[in-house]
Amino acid sequence: MCGIVGYFGPQDPKEIIVSGLKRLEYRGYDSAGVAILHDDKFKLVRASGKLGELQKKLATESFNGRLGIGHTRWATHGVPSERNAHPHKVEGISLVHNGIIENYQQIKSQLVADGVQPSSDTDSELVAHLIARKVKVTGDLFKAVQQVLPELVGAYSILVVWEKQPDTMVAFKNGPPLIIGVGEKETVVASDVQAIISCTNRVIYLEDLEIARIRGTKVELFTAGGEPIHREIKVINWNPEQIEKAGFKHFMLKEIHEQPRAVANALAPHINVDSQRTQLTGVGFGCASFEELERLDSAKDALLTAEKLSAIERIFIVACGTSFYAGMVGKYLLEKIAKIPVECDIASEFRYREPVIPPRSLVLVVSQSGETADTLAALRLAKSAGALTMSICNVRRSTIDREAHGHLYMNSGPEIGVASTKAFVSTLAMFDVLAVYLGRLRKAIGEIEERQYVEAFLEVPSQMEAVLAYDKFFAEAADRLKAFKGLLYMGRGVSYPLALEGALKLKELAYMHAEGYAAGEMKHGPLALIDERMLIVMVAPKDQHYEKTVSNLEEARARGGKIISIGTGNDANLKSISDYYLSLPMADWTVNPLLEAIPLQLLAYHVAEALGYDVDQPRNLAKSVTVE
Numbered sequence: 369m370c371g372i373v374g375y376f377g378p379q380d381p382k383e384i385i386v387s388g389l390k391r392l393e394y395r396g397y398d399s400a401g402v403a404i405l406h407d408d409k410f411k412l413v414r415a416s417g418k419l420g421e422l423q424k425k426l427a428t429e430s431f432n433g434r435l436g437i438g439h440t441r442w443a444t445h446g447v448p449s450e451r452n453a454h455p456h457k458v459e460g461i462s463l464v465h466n467g468i469i470e471n472y473q474q475i476k477s478q479l480v481a482d483g484v485q486p487s488s489d490t491d492s493e494l495v496a497h498l499i500a501r502k503v504k505v506t507g508d509l510f511k512a513v514q515q516v517l518p519e520l521v522g523a524y525s526i527l528v529v530w531e532k533q534p535d536t537m538v539a540f541k542n543g544p545p546l547i548i549g550v551g552e553k554e555t556v557v558a559s560d561v562q563a564i565i566s567c568t569n570r571v572i573y574l575e576d577l578e579i580a581r582i583r584g585t586k587v588e589l590f591t592a593g594g595e596p597i598h599r600e601i602k603v604i605n606w607n608p609e610q611i612e613k614a615g616f617k618h619f620m621l622k623e624i625h626e627q628p629r630a631v632a633n634a635l636a637p638h639i640n641v642d643s644q645r646t647q648l649t650g651v652g653f654g655c656a657s658f659e660e661l662e663r664l665d666s667a668k669d670a671l672l673t674a675e676k677l678s679a680i681e682r683i684f685i686v687a688c689g690t691s692f693y694a695g696m697v698g699k700y701l702l703e704k705i706a707k708i709p710v711e712c713d714i715a716s717e718f719r720y721r722e723p724v725i726p727p728r729s730l731v732l733v734v735s736q737s738g739e740t741a742d743t744l745a746a747l748r749l750a751k752s753a754g755a756l757t758m759s760i761c762n763v764r765r766s767t768i769d770r771e772a773h774g775h776l777y778m779n780s781g782p783e784i785g786v787a788s789t790k791a792f793v794s795t796l797a798m799f800d801v802l803a804v805y806l807g808r809l810r811k812a813i814g815e816i817e818e819r820q821y822v823e824a825f826l827e828v829p830s831q832m833e834a835v836l837a838y839d840k841f842f843a844e845a846a847d848r849l850k851a852f853k854g855l856l857y858m859g860r861g862v863s864y865p866l867a868l869e870g871a872l873k874l875k876e877l878a879y880m881h882a883e884g885y886a887a888g889e890m891k892h893g894p895l896a897l898i899d900e901r902m903l904i905v906m907v908a909p910k911d912q913h914y915e916k917t918v919s920n921l922e923e924a925r926a927r928g929g930k931i932i933s934i935g936t937g938n939d940a941n942l943k944s945i946s947d948y949y950l951s952l953p954m955a956d957w958t959v960n961p962l963l964e965a966i967p968l969q970l971l972a973y974h975v976a977e978a979l980g981y982d983v984d985q986p987r988n989l990a991k992s993v994t995v996e
């Protein structure tokens with residue numbers, strides 16, 4: 369998953385493009401480059417490695433043109449290297465690309481047979497060759513791109529410029545996001561709002577199979593077939609400082625500390641503070657989805673009305689990675705509170721296992737980025753099966769957000785760190801609300817019980833603030849914790865998915881071996897792993913599983929395991945059998961996961977930091993996996 373930025377305007381394209389790429393660096397970072405007009409030709413500067421390597425090269429470069437494009441790459445075709453970095457320049461054409469051209473081998477054979485000698489191993493360069501050939505015939509960049517598109521198969525987005533039209537950019541989207549920022553005197557095209565917002569907060573979202581012709585500040589949208597499209601300009605309410613690190617060393621640490629506010633923002637639209645009851649508001653519930661908003665009459669059947677939701681007889685929760693673990697917590701909440709059967713699937717399995725989706729099913733997809741390929745495919749499969757669908761996303765108007773019938777939002781603001789934190793806990797909050805809302809609709813809970821749950825939810829942000837104090841503990845303990853050969857995370861009930869999430873955080877940040885297990889499974893194998901070199905992280909809040917979890921812990925202790933336990937209040941029992949004991953505030957079982965997440969995140973963050981790894985951009989990973 370790569371980052372694309374294009375700029376036309378009076379400012380220095382180098383400054384705008386590089387600062388935009390910096391804000392997209394989390395999307396992929398094994399090489400980067402720019403192509404900017406200088407003396408009416410595109411000057412290409414590219415570098416392997418992180419964006420900093422490109423910045424070093426650009427320090428001595430200046431450009432007198434007003435048009436340029438840039439790219440940070442997460443390699444799919446061709447190893448990370450300067451020659452495979454984007455932009456790709458062929459004659460007067462320069463191009464950047466995100467996604468995959470599936471028929472690139474066939475295109476390459478044809479080009480080579482015609483005498484072309486590609487200079488890279490990428491599928492992207494081949495597209496530049498096709499457009500460079502076509503523009504000689506059309507004499508116009510937009511027409512050339514339009515005529516090349518039918519030759520390409522795959523999920524990809526491209527941004528193309530041509531020396532002979534120095535005020536024009538042509539953008540095409542089919543899969544990975546592309547957004548156009550329309551300023552007073554300038555236009556910015558980028559993969560994400562964060563790269564645009566310092567120039568303008570007025571944006572146009574490209575939809576799949578749409579092509580944009582940008583001439584100066586004139587933006588025209590067409591279907592791939594050439595039909596004009598009218599799309600209104602949206603105004604984004606983010607401000608640039610939201611995106612900066614606010615004084616923290618890493619975006620991830622900032623985002624861990626933002627969690628109380630993120631959860632409050634997630635809950636706010638769905639808690640009626642006066643009545644102390646839950647509500648589902650917003651796009652797809654009280655009104656239609658974005659596009660249908662303009663055509664309300666034809667959207668009635670798409671609305672997830674209370675009446676429709678009351679008739680739901682089964683829920684499928686589908687997601688990847690951390691979002692999947694949040695979905696597992698959602699399963700426990702929905703089944704225990706709303707008494708509705710729930711299946712929880714990893715998206716890459718769901719999309720191929722030919723799931724049986726009975727009538728009156730709701731398929732709920734969870735995705736922070738709203739662009740994860742497997743999750744998007746699962747959503748589309750569900751819709752083709754006639755199911756009602758709902759999304760929980762963090763990025764508004766992302767592809768998954770736009771395509772679901774009903775839309776809930778994590779509302780946690782931009783999450784830059786590749787390792788998901790605040791989006792995870794905000795998703796947990798959304799599942800709390802959804803479980804109680806459906807519980808009321810289905811008459812599985814009464815008004816008093818609902819009010820009690822709502823009260824517990826409203827306390828969570830301040831309880832989370834208290835737990836964040838463990839930041840200092842893990843900063844000091846990290847040097848000891850990093851020495852273990854591996855970590856075994858365990859929990860029961862809603863704490864079991866938290867054990868899985870805690871293990872994932874350590875794997876993706878500290879590159880250490882870690883496993884998450886249901887504590888009840890210990891005797892079925894993991895007990896053999898335990899010795900003094902194995903650190904056990906036991907999530908053991910005072911809930912209905914507490915006694916059994918403590919006995920699991922005593923078994924582990926008896927075999928010499930070192931133990932960190934995370935419990936409720938001043939638990940002398942847990943303290944007596946643990947090497948480290950972390951105390952969480954007394955809370956309802958439905959919100960314990962939001963509190964448990966924080967020490968698990970801080971443990972992984974500080975161990976990775978102690979090992980000297982790049983916490984915000986862990987090796988081999990990308991923030992959103994927009995390819996299979």
Ligand code: AGP
Nearest residue numbers: 689690691735736737740787788
């Ligand atoms: C979590 O820390 C990872 N970055 C990864 O597992 C992530 O949760 C997964 O790729 C799903 O991403 P999404 O929520 O944007 O769909």
